[in-house]
Amino acid sequence: xxxxxxxxxxxxxxxxxxxxxxxxxxxxxxxxxxxxxxxxxxxxxxxxxxxxxxxxxxxxxxxxxxxxxxxxxxxxxxxxxxxxxxxxxxxxxxxxxxxxxxxxxxxxxxxxxxxxxxxxxxxxxxxxxxxxxxxxxxxxxxxxxxxxxxxxxxxxxxxxxxxxxxxxxxxxxxxxxxxxxxxxxxxxxxxxxx
Amino acid sequence: xxxxxxxxxxxxxxxxxxxxxxxxxxxxxxxxxxxxxxxxxxxxxxxxxxxxxxxxxxxxxxxxxxxxxxxxxxxxxxxxxxxxxxxxxxxxxxxxxxxxxxxxxxxxxxxxxxxxxxxxxxxxxxxxxxxxxxxxxxxxxxxxxxxx
Numbered sequence: 001x002x003x004x005x006x007x008x009x010x011x012x013x014x015x016x017x018x019x020x021x022x023x024x025x026x027x028x029x030x031x032x033x034x035x036x037x038x039x040x041x042x043x044x045x046x047x048x049x050x051x052x053x054x055x056x057x058x059x060x061x062x063x064x065x066x067x068x069x070x071x072x073x074x075x076x077x078x079x080x081x082x083x084x085x086x087x088x089x090x091x092x093x094x095x096x097x098x099x100x101x102x103x104x105x106x107x108x109x110x111x112x113x114x115x116x117x118x119x120x121x122x123x124x125x126x127x128x129x130x131x132x133x134x135x136x137x138x139x140x141x142x143x144x145x146x147x148x149x150x151x152x153x154x155x156x157x158x159x160x161x162x163x164x165x166x167x168x169x170x171x172x173x174x175x176x177x178x179x180x181x182x183x184x185x186x187x188x189x190x191x192x193x194x
Numbered sequence: 195x196x197x198x199x200x201x202x203x204x205x206x207x208x209x210x211x212x213x214x215x216x217x218x219x220x221x222x223x224x225x226x227x228x229x230x231x232x233x234x235x236x237x238x239x240x241x242x243x244x245x246x247x248x249x250x251x252x253x254x255x256x257x258x259x260x261x262x263x264x265x266x267x268x269x270x271x272x273x274x275x276x277x278x279x280x281x282x283x284x285x286x287x288x289x290x291x292x293x294x295x296x297x298x299x300x301x302x303x304x305x306x307x308x309x310x311x312x313x314x315x316x317x318x319x320x321x322x323x324x325x326x327x328x329x330x331x332x333x334x335x336x337x338x339x340x341x342x
Contacts, residue, residue: 020268027261032251039249049252053260057267122248131243149209150244156211171202171211178205182240 012069015060023060030056030073033152034080040147041084043116043136051087055080077162085140134184142177149174197223197230204234208241289314 008029014022034055039048059076066075116136118129135146148159159170203220206212212220224231293314296307 020265023268024261024265027264031257031260035257036249036251045250045252049256049260053264053267056264057271060264060268061271120250122250127243128247131247146244150247151249156206156209167211168202171205174205174209175202178237178240181244182236185240 008072009069012063012066012072015063016066020060023056023063026059026072027056030076034076037077037080037147037152038084039120040135040151041081041140041144042087043120043132045117045120047087048120051083052080055083058083071161074161074164078164081140081144088140130185131181134181137184138177138180141173142180145170145173145177146181197227200227200230201233204230204237208234208237289318 008026011022011025015026031052034052035048038052038055039045042048042051055076058079062079066072068075116132118124118132121128121132135143138146145159145163148154148162154162156167156170160167163170163173165173200220200223203212203216207217207220224234293311296302296310299307
């Protein structure tokens with residue numbers, strides 16, 4: 001997430017006046033980052049592609065509500081993460097309902113990390129698969145801070161801006177998220193750190 | 195000072211995101227605290243693995259249709275809004291014209307006119323009620339933002 005440039009500020013201003021074409025500048029700038037964050041949050045390519053596009057559509061519809069144009073990305077990130085988390089909640093609910101209806105027998109829900117496709121990781125190996133699965137098992141709040149730090153390589157001040165919290169809170173969230181991740185990796189089905 | 199303050203600082207230390215003063219304080223604490231030293235070593239191991247993970251980056255061709263898909267969604271949403279608003283205006287206008295014609299038609303009996311107007315009024319009440327209910331449900335639906 002680099003600083004916002006004059007071209008983007010001008011494009012946002014034109015979007016706020018109702019020009020969808022001006023939005024292309026913004027979309028082109030954040031396409032890959034938006035996709036990559038969504039992939040980290042929902043764990044599979046198709047959903048990440050669709051949700052990141054939907055987030056841009058919603059951002060355009062609500063762009064008049066963006067007061068500080070220079071803070072486009074933290075504002076957009078809220079839309080994207082809400083879409084991703086809501087999508088996961090809906091997926092869990094849908095799965096629970098369909099599993100209860102199957103012949104009247106209750107089938108156990110798949111573990112949280114099982115929704116995370118291993119194909120989302122490049123140059124896979126056993127350790128990476130275990131870690132990716134363990135990341136999928138983290139709570140939404142913990143997973144997002146891991147995604148922003150490890151996969152997006154954002155510095156703490158930019159994570160703090162995206163999460164609307166202080167740098168101290170980022171450190172605290174990261175501490176608990178990493179601790180939880182380590183715990184997941186140490187459980188028998190999560191695998192051990194090698 | 196308790197370890198609690200240093201637990202969070204361990205993260206900043208690990209990611210090279212703390213001030214020089216905090217670094218000095220933490221390093222001093224680490225020489226005195228085995229628990230924090232062990233925890234830092236564990237976190238370093240974990241970080242080395244997570245740092246090694248790169249998420250899948252699709253080919254550029256995957257993103258070729260990205261903007262056009264967003265543009266189409268924006269355009270269609272605008273189209274639906276215009277269609278709905280103009281449809282409602284036309285519907286209300288047609289209803290108004292019909293009511294006016296019924297009232298001014300001297301060949302129809304007052305009983306028939308009254309019954310027909312009551313029928314239209316009841317239909318309107320039902321329509322408004324259903325619309326209000328749908329709007330309220332939509333406001334409370336936490337998952338409305340997700341396409342199925």
